[in-house]
Amino acid sequence: MSVERVHVAGVGMHPWGKWGENFVTYGVAAARAALADAGIDWSDVGFVAGADTMRNGYPGYVAGATFAQALGWTGIPVTSAYGACASGAMALEAARQRILSGMCDVALVVGADTTPKGFLKPNAGERTDDPDWLRFHLLGATNPTYFALYARRRMELFGATTEDFTAVKVKNAAHGLSNPNARYRKEVTAADVDASPLVASPLRLLDICATSDGGAAVVLTSREYAERKLTNRRGVDVAAVSTVTPTFPNTIIEMPEFSTDSAAGIPAPDLTFKQAIGHAAYEQAGVSPEDVGVAEVYDLSTALELDWYEDLGFCEVGGAEKLLRDGETTLGGRLPVNPSGGLACFGEAVPAQALAQVCEITWQLRGEAGDRQAIAADGAPPKVGITANQGLFGHGSSVLLTR
Amino acid sequence: MSTNTAATSTVRRRPAVEGWFTIPGEGSDESPRLIGTRCSGSGTYFFPPERVMSRAPGFADADLEEVELSNRGTLWSWTDAQYQPPPPYEPVTDPHEPFCIAAVELEAEKMVVLGQVPAGVTVDDLELGMEMELVIDVLRTETDEETGEDVEVMIFKWAPASGGAKS
Numbered sequence: 001m002s003v004e005r006v007h008v009a010g011v012g013m014h015p016w017g018k019w020g021e022n023f024v025t026y027g028v029a030a031a032r033a034a035l036a037d038a039g040i041d042w043s044d045v046g047f048v049a050g051a052d053t054m055r056n057g058y059p060g061y062v063a064g065a066t067f068a069q070a071l072g073w074t075g076i077p078v079t080s081a082y083g084a085c086a087s088g089a090m091a092l093e094a095a096r097q098r099i100l101s102g103m104c105d106v107a108l109v110v111g112a113d114t115t116p117k118g119f120l121k122p123n124a125g126e127r128t129d130d131p132d133w134l135r136f137h138l139l140g141a142t143n144p145t146y147f148a149l150y151a152r153r154r155m156e157l158f159g160a161t162t163e164d165f166t167a168v169k170v171k172n173a174a175h176g177l178s179n180p181n182a183r184y185r186k187e188v189t190a191a192d193v194d195a196s197p198l199v200a201s202p203l204r205l206l207d208i209c210a211t212s213d214g215g216a217a218v219v220l221t222s223r224e225y226a227e228r229k230l231t232n233r234r235g236v237d238v239a240a241v242s243t244v245t246p247t248f249p250n251t252i253i254e255m256p257e258f259s260t261d262s263a264a265g266i267p268a269p270d271l272t273f274k275q276a277i278g279h280a281a282y283e284q285a286g287v288s289p290e291d292v293g294v295a296e297v298y299d300l301s302t303a304l305e306l307d308w309y310e311d312l313g314f315c316e317v318g319g320a321e322k323l324l325r326d327g328e329t330t331l332g333g334r335l336p337v338n339p340s341g342g343l344a345c346f347g348e349a350v351p352a353q354a355l356a357q358v359c360e361i362t363w364q365l366r367g368e369a370g371d372r373q374a375i376a377a378d379g380a381p382p383k384v385g386i387t388a389n390q391g392l393f394g395h396g397s398s399v400l401l402t403r
Numbered sequence: 404m405s406t407n408t409a410a411t412s413t414v415r416r417r418p419a420v421e422g423w424f425t426i427p428g429e430g431s432d433e434s435p436r437l438i439g440t441r442c443s444g445s446g447t448y449f450f451p452p453e454r455v456m457s458r459a460p461g462f463a464d465a466d467l468e469e470v471e472l473s474n475r476g477t478l479w480s481w482t483d484a485q486y487q488p489p490p491p492y493e494p495v496t497d498p499h500e501p502f503c504i505a506a507v508e509l510e511a512e513k514m515v516v517l518g519q520v521p522a523g524v525t526v527d528d529l530e531l532g533m534e535m536e537l538v539i540d541v542l543r544t545e546t547d548e549e550t551g552e553d554v555e556v557m558i559f560k561w562a563p564a565s566g567g568a569k570s
Contacts, residue, residue: 121489128420131451137491138419138542138558139519140484141504148482149506156480156531200482201526248460249447253479253506253515258451263513265447266459 002286005237006099007226008401009219010038011359014112016183016214016346023056026215026352027063027112028070034108034217039232042071045219046104049091051111051351052082054123063351064091067110076104085298085391086243087111088216088354089399093241095220105225111351112215119143120211132256132392139258144208144301146255148200151303155202158318160306164325165207166193168302169344171330176341178371181356183212184345207302212347216355218362236365238358239285239384240400246273255392274311274390281386281398282313289313292335293382294364294374296357298389299342308388309337312398336374339364354389358399361385365403416555419542423451424559425471426539435539436471437516437559443468448512472516474537475564476507479515481529493543501525505561507535518561534564 012033014026027050035042048071050063059066064078081090088111095107119142127133135141154160173188188206196205226233246254247269249261254273271279282288289312297308306320314335315323323329329337340346340360343353363369367381376382383403390396418426427433439450442457444465449458450472457465487499503520520529521540542558 119486119489122491126491133491134420135517136488137493139504139517140488140492140502141517142484142486142488145482145484145504149480149504152482153480198483198485200484202482248458249514251513251515253517257517259516260514261458262448262450264511265442265445 003284005239006096007221007223008236008362009221010034011362012037012217013181013359014215015181016212019213023053023112023114024070027067027110030215030217031110034219038219045106045108046076047098047107048078049094049109050080051087051091052080053113053351083395085389086395086397087351089397090243093243099222105222107220110217111355113349113351114213115211135256144200147301148203151203154303160321162202164321165302166190168305169193169206172338172342172344175339175372176345179341182341182345183347203301209300209343210347212349214349214352216352216359218355218358234366235403236362237402239402240281242277242280242398244276244280245394277396277398278312281400285400287384291384292386293376294385295337296360296387299344339372339374354397357387361401414553414555416557419556419558426557434474435537436474439470439472440467441470473509473511476509476535478533478535479506479508481505483526495543507561518559521560521562535561536564538562
């Protein structure tokens with residue numbers, strides 16, 4: 001299976017940080033940057049897909065319309081998508097489908113957030129039938145609780161050490177040093193990580209990503225439109241968008257659940273949920289993990305980045321520590337992971353994050369990533385890049401870009 | 404099945420969430436149990452108990468029977484909460500005392516269930532694969548607004564099994 005490709009005409013971001021502005025400000029800035037990058041006027045956009053934010057009231061729940069209104073109503077249809085960490089990819093997929101169905105030539109995808117400091121927590125109110133509310137109330141289980149359960153598991157099963165987790169942070173901090181959109185642009189040493197307080201054993205504060213404000217946007221066009229209309233066409237296409245859900249029984253404990261599914265009656269599927277996310281992207285694009293030259297993966301924690309190496313097929317299960325220790329995932333290595341600096345340098349702005357990953361891979365494949373540029377063995381920018389993330393309630397996504 | 408309301412001496416008890424676990428009466432030699440449901444068609448288990456329909460694909464019309472789950476399992480992974488979680492977590496000590504959270508694998512049910520670990524156990528006391536048992540502990544104490552009496556709000560936790568050694 002290989003699905004028809006759509007063109008990434010433009011990408012843009014509002015820098016991540018704690019700016020204290022309304023999320024719409026960031027989304028509009030990112031949208032205008034993406035339109036300028038594409039050389040496309042807002043009046044030529046035929047569809048807007050917004051990724052929702054849950055922390056900014058009603059305008060956040062109707063993000064597509066909020067951004068369309070802020071840019072100036074033009075009468076075009078909109079949609080708004082929420083899929084936790086995968087929200088941006090879900091919005092991207094809505095835009096891609098609109099183009100692939102022939103209903104529009106140009107679509108704008110925008111995600112932005114304003115996030116409070118500290119642990120992400122459920123909305124207010126007593127909701128005793130909401131597992132996200134109950135896990136805090138009954139268990140005191142925050143997101144880092146789950147990250148730490150996975151990290152401990154890696155240590156016990158695969159011999160990962162806290163030094164490995166620290167090395168991921170040090171690597172990503174170095175990658176993000178010169179990224180103008182990153183919030184943290186500061187060298188981090190192993191001693192810095194060790195000196196940061198434990199949050200959820202074995203993870204320390206610097207192992208866990210912060211929460212940030214930020215915005216990201218992508219302009220998609222049909223390939224036919226790009227060839228006909230775009231003078232500055234730069235050859236990066238979306239080859240796959242995977243937004244698969246888990247297959248029953250999902251046997252890995254996941255936020256915000258109290259338990260896994262039971263495998264007593266029906267055997268566990270061959271692929272775990274996270275493996276299935278990447279697998280669907282490869283299958284849709286008709287490429288294999290060996291083709292990938294750069295990746296942006298969701299390092300909610302340092303240890304989770306290692307899980308992704310395996311889930312995306314960069315190495316066998318249990319092989320991630322070797323890949324890291326050999327420097328293969330560091331810039332200059334065979335397959336740089338999180339050249340942007342990842343969540344370690346950005347912090348998470350939930351609805352913008354999956355789109356920020358797409359922005360970075362686009363810049364990488366175009367060869368526009370400056371000091372953080374990944375270089376393939378032939379001396380050119382990579383030809384294939386992949387993104388991956390996962391969030392609450394069975395959401396996850398992977399976007400595969402090619403040039 | 405004995406759900407809750409123990410024969411109390413002084414303090415009334417109630418479960419923090421209805422229908423998830425049993426609370427044996429004080430002095431009872433029964434062990435507390437998690438309450439789940441079992442899909443009669445596929446044999447799969449659900450915890451927290453599914454009451455509406457089986458989530459096992461292909462078994463939507465199968466009956467769900469209420470069952471008590473294994474009260475022992477092996478430690479799949481563990482961590483602790485060094486920082487006080489945000490609301491709706493309700494602090495039990497001031498200042499916050501770190502507590503452990505365990506993910507315990509039940510052999511018969513082939514599932515992993517999370518629970519806090521009672522105070523006094525640290526991450527260094529825990530080990531992959533060690534046997535854990537279900538216990539009932541006080542989550543917090545509240546005051547009954549009508550009678551003014553104290554009510555202990557109870558929750559299930561995972562404790563290292565008595566005899567404790569790695570299984």
